[in-house]
Amino acid sequence: MPRVHDRRAAAFAAVLALLGTATVTLGLRTEDTGPVPPSLAAEAVGASLTPSGSAAGGEEEKEAARGKKGNDAAGGGKDVGARGMTRSVPVRLEIPSIGVDTELMTLGLRDDGTLEVPPLRGDAPAGWYRHSPTPGEVGASVLAGHVDSARDGPAVFHRLGEARPGDPVAVRRTDGSVARFTVTKVATYPKRDFPSDQVYAPLDRPGLRLITCGGVFDRGRGSYRSNIVVFAEALS
Template sequence: MTTRRADGRHGNPWRAVGAAVVVALAMVGSGLIGASMKGAETVRPPQPVARAGATPPADTPFDDADLGGAHVAAALPRSAPTAISIPRIGVQAEIMPLGTNPDGTVQVPPLDQALLAGWYEPGPSPGEVGNAVIVGHVDSAAIGPAVFFSLGALQPGDTITVARADGRPASFQVDSVVSHPKDAFPTEQVYGPNDRPGLRVITCGGQFDEVTGDYPDNVIVFASLTP
């Protein structure tokens, strides 16, 4: 399945550095949502309360020292994710693998499949030690609201479940939901190392700019594997 780079009215591209670390100048941008293209009342995606430059909190909602490590989830072996479920915002979507384009930019799901999510395959799989990254469009001019349109409405404590090819689902608890300007993307917190299984779910956010045809921010969900 082919993917296209996010450029022009779809935002600036990511560029990979090394094997797995990505400098994210922008995420999966998208065009005007369908409703606004047709002259109907514009529907805006919900935005998280927290915004940069807030420092993302720790990768788990628990303090290992206080809990004696009893509530730290055991990591799972590597297995490709197949679907993502986020009950609070009604997401039930298939996941496609993503890599990098020949120019080093990170692939994104094609806009004609904007109801699919994408997993950054060079990184950890959901449930493995490290930060697994799943991305998706916020909207599309062709279909309107896309897979992660309501991502900004998530709250700490919400649940995200990722189905895996090995039949062992990985369940995560949301630690925080933060909006960052694309030119201040927290690369280390998203793609950097983690000594336990983490999940980052990302889409575009902020007020859509009619002039540039792009969203200025990224909405990033930080979540931790539950025991």
């Protein structure tokens, strides 16, 4: 179904542009580059987004409310495996190696077809794109978050570029289960050459794509030139 894939790729491309929108605040950052994958030098990161995210809506909001208590109490995890898990809205993301422990909001599409992003606050959670598979289902589940805000400084994905292959990732879901993954790749892509077909390619197994801004900050345009993408695969 190439048309569906093209529409999804277009929506993802739109959010990548939004992830690079930033307001420069003097004194917020001392460097003009962000954390990058292991093959490049480690640096401080910063980016801001236009506030446009939304909380989980409709049936997904009800499901999240029903499952939150049980999800918080879930002590164990589940190796997802190639067959995947049944659909269940994600409510929390944990990446201990880089200090990520965040609730997850649900992101949809705006009326103009562009992807919603989380609110522009330093304490804003990361978000799951609800038109992608839920984490644990077969396919690439997409999570996006800010690296910082001009007003509040570091945000939820501030250290995303420090993730390394082999790092564990856990996603808690409304049904009380925990989908577990391992990082397989961390990459920085120029926004103008972003490989949508590679990042969002259909999968025959469960996977995660975690996305934020990075690279060099273009003060003239008020945005970062690149995106950091963390690829993760389900534990078998």
